[in-house]
Amino acid sequence: MKATYQWLKEYADIPDSAEKLADKLTDIGFEVEEIRPLIKEFSGVVVAKVESVEKHPDADKLSICEVNNGKQVFQVICGAPNVKKDQFVPFAQVGATLPNGFAIKKAKIRGVDSFGMICSKEELGVEEKSDGIWELESRYQLGDDFSKILMKNNDYLYDFFITPNRPDCLSIVGIGREIAAIYDKPLRYPSFDVEEDKSLRIEDFIRIEIEDKEGCPRYAGRVIKDVKIGPSPEWMQKKLEAVGMRSINNIVDITNFALMELGHPLHAFDLRNLTGNRIIVRKSAKNEKFITLDEKERILPENTVMICDSERSVAIGGIMGGLNSEVKEDTVDIFLESAYFKPERIRVSSKELGLKTEASQRFERGTDPNGVLKALNRAASLMASLAGGTVVSGICDVYPAEITPDKIPLDCTYVNKILGSDLSEKVIRQKLSGLELDVRKDEIIVPTFRVDLKTEIDLVEEVARLINYSNLPSKRVTNIPYEIEQRPLEKQINLVRQTMINLGLQEALTTSMIRKEEAQFFSDKEPVSILNPVSDDMSVMRNSLFPGLLHAVSYNRNRHNKNLRFFEIGRVFDQIKGQDNLPDQPYKAAVVICGKRYSEGWNTSAEPVDFYDIKGFLESFLDKLFLDNSDIILYDTSSYFDNNLSMNLIVSQQITGACGRFSDKIIKFFDIDEEVYGFEINLDALFRHLDLSRQYTPIPKFPFVERDLAFVLEDSITAKSVADCIRKRGGELLKNLQIFDVFRGGKLGNDKKSLAIRMRFQSAERTLTDKEVDGIFNRIIVKVNKEFNASLRN
Amino acid sequence: MIEIIENIKKQFEAETEKVKSLSELEELRIKYLGRKGNISNAFSLISDVPAEQKPQFGKELNQLKQQAEAVYNKIEESFKTKSKSLMLDLTLPGRRSFTGSKHPLIQTAEEIKGIFSNLGFVIEDGPEIETDYYNFGALNFPENHPSRDMQDTLFISKDVVLRTHTSPVQIRVMEKQKPPIRMIAPGRVYRRDTPDASHSPFFHQIEGLVVSEGVTFADLKGVIESFAHIMFGKDINVRFRPSFFPFTEPSVEYDFSCVFCRGKGCKVCKGTGWVEISGAGMVHPNVFKSVGYDPKKYTGYAFGMGVDRIAMLKYNINDIRIFFENDVRFLNQF
Numbered sequence A: 001m002k003a004t005y006q007w008l009k010e011y012a013d014i015p016d017s018a019e020k021l022a023d024k025l026t027d028i029g030f031e032v033e034e035i036r037p038l039i040k041e042f043s044g045v046v047v048a049k050v051e052s053v054e055k056h057p058d059a060d061k062l063s064i065c066e067v068n069n070g071k072q073v074f075q076v077i078c079g080a081p082n083v084k085k086d087q088f089v090p091f092a093q094v095g096a097t098l099p100n101g102f103a104i105k106k107a108k109i110r111g112v113d114s115f116g117m118i119c120s121k122e123e124l125g126v127e128e129k130s131d132g133i134w135e136l137e138s139r140y141q142l143g144d145d146f147s148k149i150l151m152k153n154n155d156y157l158y159d160f161f162i163t164p165n166r167p168d169c170l171s172i173v174g175i176g177r178e179i180a181a182i183y184d185k186p187l188r189y190p191s192f193d194v195e196e197d198k199s200l201r202i203e204d205f206i207r208i209e210i211e212d213k214e215g216c217p218r219y220a221g222r223v224i225k226d227v228k229i230g231p232s233p234e235w236m237q238k239k240l241e242a243v244g245m246r247s248i249n250n251i252v253d254i255t256n257f258a259l260m261e262l263g264h265p266l267h268a269f270d271l272r273n274l275t276g277n278r279i280i281v282r283k284s285a286k287n288e289k290f291i292t293l294d295e296k297e298r299i300l301p302e303n304t305v306m307i308c309d310s311e312r313s314v315a316i317g318g319i320m321g322g323l324n325s326e327v328k329e330d331t332v333d334i335f336l337e338s339a340y341f342k343p344e345r346i347r348v349s350s351k352e353l354g355l356k357t358e359a360s361q362r363f364e365r366g367t368d369p370n371g372v373l374k375a376l377n378r379a380a381s382l383m384a385s386l387a388g389g390t391v392v393s394g395i396c397d398v399y400p401a402e403i404t405p406d407k408i409p410l411d412c413t414y415v416n417k418i419l420g421s422d423l424s425e426k427v428i429r430q431k432l433s434g435l436e437l438d439v440r441k442d443e444i445i446v447p448t449f450r451v452d453l454k455t456e457i458d459l460v461e462e463v464a465r466l467i468n469y470s471n472l473p474s475k476r477v478t479n480i481p482y483e484i485e486q487r488p489l490e491k492q493i494n495l496v497r498q499t500m501i502n503l504g505l506q507e508a509l510t511t512s513m514i515r516k517e518e519a520q521f522f523s524d525k526e527p528v529s530i531l532n533p534v535s536d537d538m539s540v541m542r543n544s545l546f547p548g549l550l551h552a553v554s555y556n557r558n559r560h561n562k563n564l565r566f567f568e569i570g571r572v573f574d575q576i577k578g579q580d581n582l583p584d585q586p587y588k589a590a591v592v593i594c595g596k597r598y599s600e601g602w603n604t605s606a607e608p609v610d611f612y613d614i615k616g617f618l619e620s621f622l623d624k625l626f627l628d629n630s631d632i633i634l635y636d637t638s639s640y641f642d643n644n645l646s647m648n649l650i651v652s653q654q655i656t657g658a659c660g661r662f663s664d665k666i667i668k669f670f671d672i673d674e675e676v677y678g679f680e681i682n683l684d685a686l687f688r689h690l691d692l693s694r695q696y697t698p699i700p701k702f703p704f705v706e707r708d709l710a711f712v713l714e715d716s717i718t719a720k721s722v723a724d725c726i727r728k729r730g731g732e733l734l735k736n737l738q739i740f741d742v743f744r745g746g747k748l749g750n751d752k753k754s755l756a757i758r759m760r761f762q763s764a765e766r767t768l769t770d771k772e773v774d775g776i777f778n779r780i781i782v783k784v785n786k787e788f789n790a791s792l793r794n
Numbered sequence B: 001m002i003e004i005i006e007n008i009k010k011q012f013e014a015e016t017e018k019v020k021s022l023s024e025l026e027e028l029r030i031k032y033l034g035r036k037g038n039i040s041n042a043f044s045l046i047s048d049v050p051a052e053q054k055p056q057f058g059k060e061l062n063q064l065k066q067q068a069e070a071v072y073n074k075i076e077e078s079f080k081t082k083s084k085s086l087m088l089d090l091t092l093p094g095r096r097s098f099t100g101s102k103h104p105l106i107q108t109a110e111e112i113k114g115i116f117s118n119l120g121f122v123i124e125d126g127p128e129i130e131t132d133y134y135n136f137g138a139l140n141f142p143e144n145h146p147s148r149d150m151q152d153t154l155f156i157s158k159d160v161v162l163r164t165h166t167s168p169v170q171i172r173v174m175e176k177q178k179p180p181i182r183m184i185a186p187g188r189v190y191r192r193d194t195p196d197a198s199h200s201p202f203f204h205q206i207e208g209l210v211v212s213e214g215v216t217f218a219d220l221k222g223v224i225e226s227f228a229h230i231m232f233g234k235d236i237n238v239r240f241r242p243s244f245f246p247f248t249e250p251s252v253e254y255d256f257s258c259v260f261c262r263g264k265g266c267k268v269c270k271g272t273g274w275v276e277i278s279g280a281g282m283v284h285p286n287v288f289k290s291v292g293y294d295p296k297k298y299t300g301y302a303f304g305m306g307v308d309r310i311a312m313l314k315y316n317i318n319d320i321r322i323f324f325e326n327d328v329r330f331l332n333q334f
């Protein structure tokens, strides 16, 4: 919402400067997003007169003008369609600097010399966009410095952020009311008196009927006869332009002026286009089409409030007028509408139409049903005084069920209870009445323009903001009166993160919204998709952390960061419906690695990572979490990993994760030119089995015995099956088993391998004897021989 | 014949002077002390020595051998000691490990969580895909109300959204337990914003909620001020401005004095001396009603803060997108 300092001053006494006022308004809840001098500085522009206009010989749209600055005549090329002989214009002479910093120099345009430029309002920073040059009134002296003329009454422009609960402040008077409250001075309203022609009666011109009483609780109108359409006066144009509205003609400008001044949208119809002298407010018909005054044909959503005459629709209520009844240059009689529409209905229609207007934005937030006549009268009297119209006596006002002001009980102890303050009743009453609230003995009568004030708590905010938040007490946390215990999830996630860091992995945070194709790599299930995504590459929710991490790998490798080891912890999303009919959204942790195994150096080997690196990360990770029931097995492997290079993580018989090498298809899709390995774990599943409690196990006091042996067996027999067999046979005393060498070929022959295994035996109670260990050791050998047809290697 | 021993001795002594490396020393050893070395050879000459000189010859030759061995050992020892300090270039870099670190946003979130944990807040968690009810309805956003436009929402279906704030966790916690409540809820939130230097369609918030009997606006001001001082320093001022959020009343927008210029005005704060942090307010009675709390009995405050925003201030980062590019040259700085 834009407003100028001078315009605000017409309604409220402001003892402070424009800047100071901005601070004070911010303090009471009207954030000033921008404040700037209305007119930016410029120089070298003087008042001049156009002496002659001739067509440029080589360009249809250009004119060659002679411009007189009172002392001298210059030849100037001008491209504006509205340049005419004898016009007074702002003339930027050679050497001038315009508000946008543009410097005027002598130029040759299509072969003709030009000494300066005739300026538009746009070029002088007075309006956003101009169609032609700025035609000045002839009262100025030729040669006068135009910047001095403009700057003499320079003003400040504010741009306020108005929160959606305060539609009453989408107007100069609304903000003026707040200013009046700040300085504790009365607000000066404009006059709402109308001089009517008693010989004419409104009943003879228009009849109003509301069918859709829910959508339009009040509809009022006046008729203004014999207006002369023309430009509105300069003061009005200036005000409208300052707040970002374009001047159109006096009638439209007056409705816009009343809108900006009072915040109540009005609409002017050409009376001759209202067939049957009737206005009927009804709901739109199914699939009804309507051409709005921006000349667009629109299909109306059902339940749209429509303003109609006896035959057809003439406006979309509260949103935009129709092309068929708009005010034109030859309009003579006006029907001026001032109505109150139900906010929800306007909002739904405006949204479905995709059409937001100054009017719809105010109606959907809530206008004042009891301010309808004030706005109507204000505009009607301006049409009489500024457009020469005659106001027909009487108002047609259909208001079947009056909307009465709310009453809110006033309880000063409640105010202090919420604010932790010690404000006196007198101060509280004074602050509230400053806002034109009717403060009675035990209650407040809330005027209907304050749609945001409904209950006692709303009054607390009014008091608080007028006192100023900075003047309210502040209390430090001095004691913590109840015990707290952090949730397990927090500790579990922290443990996972810390373990990852301890493994030398770098944490990444990646997007949760990914491309559909990416999601399809990582699950056969349909991903959770977004109805209104920001873009195609963020159209579904991630079902895995891998896409984001692979993007991170690709991004870094493209920037010559080659050795990468990332992890991420975050939620992923699954179509399965969980609680509240929401998708299941478990936490997962994932790791991806690629590049060299060791930090590169003169004395380290430059080998790249392989499968046993990622498996090692996963094993080390599981070790630090002390998960008893975990196992990494070969199983029906995930489609995104290489068939031969992937495994699954099992925790308590459930598949809880997978690790492996990404398939070539994946690597190619993410534009990576190197092998990448990764693992991902469902943390929600893992945490069900994670025990954070720790109990100390004594360190063994008695020595251990180590024995090595090497079996020769079929190559197809897995190390895990042999180790499992040995562990089982080794019993309690076998504390540790390590495969320290794998050997193939040589004398062993094809399809054979040798597994060298070191076993450590130990008892917590006693020193083991050689005999004892030998016994176990031999049983192990016999068992492995039998089970796998293995022989001992010599 | 004795002079043979003298000659060997002189020659040996001269050559030991010249030994510069372990390999030269080894050559020397072979030459004199090896099985076919000069000293061994000299022993074989004993048969040619006249009988009366034999004992002396044998004795002196043995002495020479012992001396040579001692000298050899001494030189070898000195070379070995030297090789440890001189033969290696200790200025060469050592073997390094890859090291990881927490993401800077996680580090910031942990710092914030730590501060509030110390102030007695429990850390809660909630889903990122939420129902319309938890994200809006229960938080006093009426249907078809312009307040819903304050946050541009990403929809999964008509009634399911990507949460636009962490505030739904307030409702979930209050539904589950009775006051007193003192909680924070960190997490990822979503808005339908096109990515640019100051917007990301996903970012991170920390929600705070305190509900009990006798909780006031003064407590809210106090806790935000404490946070500002612990996080950014004692000289940071906090400015509270009225604002509007459907689920709080009175509502607050709070700013910190600029952490770079300490309030004097600079580029970061656009010369104002203040940086906007986030919103807060007293819990709206309608929110208490939606979770079955008695608004006459209980009062409370809620606040939010943007982790990304605070991290940007803390580390002087001016483009939010850098957090999610995961360039290791960025991540390694933390």
Ligand SMILES: [Zn+2]
Pocket (backbone or CB within 6 Å): B258, B259, B260, B261, B262, B263, B264, B265, B266, B267, B268, B269, B270, B271, B273, B274
């Ligand atoms: Zn600053």
